[in-house]
Amino acid sequence: MSKKILLDVKNLKLYFRTRSGSVQAVDDVSFRLEAGKTLAVVGESGCGKTSLAKAILRLLPRNISTYSGSIIFDGEDIMKYSDEKFRREIRWSNIAMVPQASMNSLNPVMRIEDQLIEPLLLHDRHMSKKKALDRVNEVFNIVGLPTDFLRRYPFELSGGMRQRATIAMALASNPKLVVLDEPSSALDLLTQANLMNVLKKIKHEFNTTFILITHDIGTASELADEIAVMYAGEMVEFSSADYFYTDAHHPYSRKLMASVPTLREDKELQFIPGQPPSLINPPQGCRYSARCEKRFEKCSMHPKTTELEHGAQVKCWLYDETGEVKHA
Amino acid sequence: MLNIETAQEQTVPAKKRTSGNLGRIAKYTLVRGLTLIITVVIGVYLAILIANGGGYVDKMREGQVREQLSLELAGNEAMSHLTLQERRAVEEDMVKIRIEQLGLDRPFMIRSFEYLWNGLTLNLGSAEYLLSDSGSRQVRNILGERLAPTLLLMATGQLFLFFISVFFALFLSRRYGSVMDKIVVALAPTSAAPSWFYGIFLILIFAALLGWLPFGGMVAAPPPENAFLRILSTLKHMILPVGSIVISSIFLTSYYWRTFFLIYSSEDYVEMAKAKGLSGRAIERRYVLRPTLPTIITSFALTLIGLWTGAIVLETVFAWPGIGRLTQSAINMFDTPVIVGTVVIYAYLLAITVFLLDIIYALVDPRVKLGGGGTRS
Numbered sequence: 001m002s003k004k005i006l007l008d009v010k011n012l013k014l015y016f017r018t019r020s021g022s023v024q025a026v027d028d029v030s031f032r033l034e035a036g037k038t039l040a041v042v043g044e045s046g047c048g049k050t051s052l053a054k055a056i057l058r059l060l061p062r063n064i065s066t067y068s069g070s071i072i073f074d075g076e077d078i079m080k081y082s083d084e085k086f087r088r089e090i091r092w093s094n095i096a097m098v099p100q101a102s103m104n105s106l107n108p109v110m111r112i113e114d115q116l117i118e119p120l121l122l123h124d125r126h127m128s129k130k131k132a133l134d135r136v137n138e139v140f141n142i143v144g145l146p147t148d149f150l151r152r153y154p155f156e157l158s159g160g161m162r163q164r165a166t167i168a169m170a171l172a173s174n175p176k177l178v179v180l181d182e183p184s185s186a187l188d189l190l191t192q193a194n195l196m197n198v199l200k201k202i203k204h205e206f207n208t209t210f211i212l213i214t215h216d217i218g219t220a221s222e223l224a225d226e227i228a229v230m231y232a233g234e235m236v237e238f239s240s241a242d243y244f245y246t247d248a249h250h251p252y253s254r255k256l257m258a259s260v261p262t263l264r265e266d267k268e269l270q271f272i273p274g275q276p277p278s279l280i281n282p283p284q285g286c287r288y289s290a291r292c293e294k295r296f297e298k299c300s301m302h303p304k305t306t307e308l309e310h311g312a313q314v315k316c317w318l319y320d321e322t323g324e325v326k327h328a
Numbered sequence: 329m330l331n332i333e334t335a336q337e338q339t340v341p342a343k344k345r346t347s348g349n350l351g352r353i354a355k356y357t358l359v360r361g362l363t364l365i366i367t368v369v370i371g372v373y374l375a376i377l378i379a380n381g382g383g384y385v386d387k388m389r390e391g392q393v394r395e396q397l398s399l400e401l402a403g404n405e406a407m408s409h410l411t412l413q414e415r416r417a418v419e420e421d422m423v424k425i426r427i428e429q430l431g432l433d434r435p436f437m438i439r440s441f442e443y444l445w446n447g448l449t450l451n452l453g454s455a456e457y458l459l460s461d462s463g464s465r466q467v468r469n470i471l472g473e474r475l476a477p478t479l480l481l482m483a484t485g486q487l488f489l490f491f492i493s494v495f496f497a498l499f500l501s502r503r504y505g506s507v508m509d510k511i512v513v514a515l516a517p518t519s520a521a522p523s524w525f526y527g528i529f530l531i532l533i534f535a536a537l538l539g540w541l542p543f544g545g546m547v548a549a550p551p552p553e554n555a556f557l558r559i560l561s562t563l564k565h566m567i568l569p570v571g572s573i574v575i576s577s578i579f580l581t582s583y584y585w586r587t588f589f590l591i592y593s594s595e596d597y598v599e600m601a602k603a604k605g606l607s608g609r610a611i612e613r614r615y616v617l618r619p620t621l622p623t624i625i626t627s628f629a630l631t632l633i634g635l636w637t638g639a640i641v642l643e644t645v646f647a648w649p650g651i652g653r654l655t656q657s658a659i660n661m662f663d664t665p666v667i668v669g670t671v672v673i674y675a676y677l678l679a680i681t682v683f684l685l686d687i688i689y690a691l692v693d694p695r696v697k698l699g700g701g702g703t704r705s
Contacts, residue, residue, distance in 0.1 A: 057603055059599055092604045093605065099599060104596040105597050105599075107601070109694060109695075118606065153694045153695070
């Protein structure tokens with residue numbers, strides 16, 4: 001497989017302004033993703049996973065206070081694009097998204113077909129309506145929906161079907177990167193498995209790059225090549241899935257793994273006591289330290305990212321051999 | 329391993345819905361139409377009962393007949409040789425004949441249903457006191473003459489109100505929290521006052537003080553010979569009444585609708601549309617305005633009911649020769665057939681407005697269904 005880097009995110013920050021202070025939803029996140037690979041972003045609720053997805057797609061609410069860093073997509077820094085250029089050249093034609101609760105992401109008063117061909121016609125002026133419809137039929141087949149459903153309105157489909165229709169919409173324009181924000185969270189296990197199979201098939205057949213945001217580590221293992229663990233707005237670990245599932249580094253990642261039920265293994269499911277810290281004025285030092293069993297004095301300082309073997313990155317003092325303790 | 333199962337959910341055949349859409353709207357229209365007709369019948373019957381004072385007006389008319397006859401007889405030379413008793417007897421006979429002529433001898437309840445039918449078919453015979461401008465006594469002629477000006481004024485006012493409010497509300501929802509937005513929110517309670525209230529002020533300012541626009545009426549007196557000038561003159565006369573209709577409701581409707589727009593623009597599909605790379609205008613039109621329209625139409629229907637009720641006084645204030653002013657003079661002169669006629673016309677107009685909005689509602693919202701399969705989502 002090619003080693004081409006499709007997405008290179010450096011020091012990405014996304015802060016929101018609220019009445020009680022600045023929410024550091026995405027704080028200094030950096031990672032690289034090769035073309036054709038799937039990155040699973042895992043972590044508890046409210047740790048900035050969805051904000052990361054929105055930051056990449058520049059889907060920002062009104063109350064943002066900081067939005068900085070660089071996102072190099074396919075060799076170009078798309079953070080430098082104007083809103084209009086970003087809209088025309090990046091959105092959907094290059095990066096598509098399946099949002100959280102994607103069953104609600106279809107306009108209730110428009111036929112599904114019209115919603116699917118809309119971005120195709122918009123981003124490719126040479127595309128005829130007929131060709132767009134053919135393409136939409138094609139992706140409906142890929143996600144396993146009968147094509148006569150295209151003429152229907154969203155309310156005539158079940159939740160699972162609407163989710164698949166949204167995935168079809170994301171695939172229709174052949175984007176290089178698809179961000180899936182908890183695509184299966186509201187579905188029953190059978191539909192979830194079905195969806196994962198669909199995604200796997202797409203990944204293998206079309207070599208699409210995915211960012212899969214989920215809190216379900218088990219489901220993520222189906223698809224992921226890389227795993228990123230988010231905690232309190234920071235990416236505390238980034239590692240190859242092969243190593244992550246057998247040997248996670250960060251104490252938080254280990255706890256996460258220990259909380260996943262496994263069949264025929266006599267282990268007690270673990271949980272992490274306490275709550276992730278508030279993203280408004282998070283603690284000065286390591287954000288996980290308050291819940292960490294391996295906490296030691298250095299943890300009151302903010303840890304740096306340490307590179308480990310196999311290209312893994314971890315943000316924890318335990319792995320920082322050279323890092324100097326600086327007194328703030 | 330990569331086999332995927334096609335949807336287990338594919339159950340409903342597709343042919344059902346292509347033909348289903350028109351049928352759905354037809355069925356919906358029919359049911360809504362029938363409901364409105366029943367409402368109109370009940371409304372008109374109540375109006376007939378009230379206009380006749382529950383039958384008391386018959387007694388008044390009987391008294392009037394008696395008084396008129398006794399005056400006639402008193403002045404009649406041929407009767408002067410009769411004794412008082414004989415004169416009374418003759419008077420009684422004549423009153424009886426007159427009352428039978430008028431049909432007042434039959435029970436009121438029976439006649440009320442006849443009135444109802446005649447009312448609904450606008451077969452109201454002749455007015456008691458009022459005349460049409462062309463000199464006809466027929467209620468139907470009097471009403472017909474007045475219908476067009478009312479329709480012209482109210483339809484113009486309502487259309488203006490709707491479109492100005494929609495665009496203004498969209499504008500405000502884009503600028504949520506701005507000074508403009510706050511001003512509109514603060515002014516929303518001004519819509520508690522009816523349109524004629526603002527009409528008085530508009531007349532004071534633009535007719536009395538500035539003298540730019542006419543005080544009232546529909547066309548300058550004497551009307552210009554040239555048809556084009558006549559239309560211009562009418563338009564000029566419409567500015568103030570239409571203006572007061574718009575002013576009386578615009579702040580409330582804009583405030584309401586801006587809130588609807590704000591609610592609907594936080595829907596997931598709006599963000600999805602943004603992610604799809606649609607332009608701001610396309611998102612606003614297809615993903616905010618379109619899904620919000622059904623809600624807006626419902627809210628507008630309620631506003632319209634208020635506008636139609638205010639029309640009577642509004643037309644009187646602006647001396648507009650429509651049904652409203654006719655209603656007012658009919659009430660003043662106690663002209664029951666005309667009162668009933670105007671009530672019926674208003675009932676019809678209101679029902680037609682609501683009916684039209686219902687059809688538009690069904691057209692803009694594919695989820696509207698009656699019977700046949702519950703809605704999901």
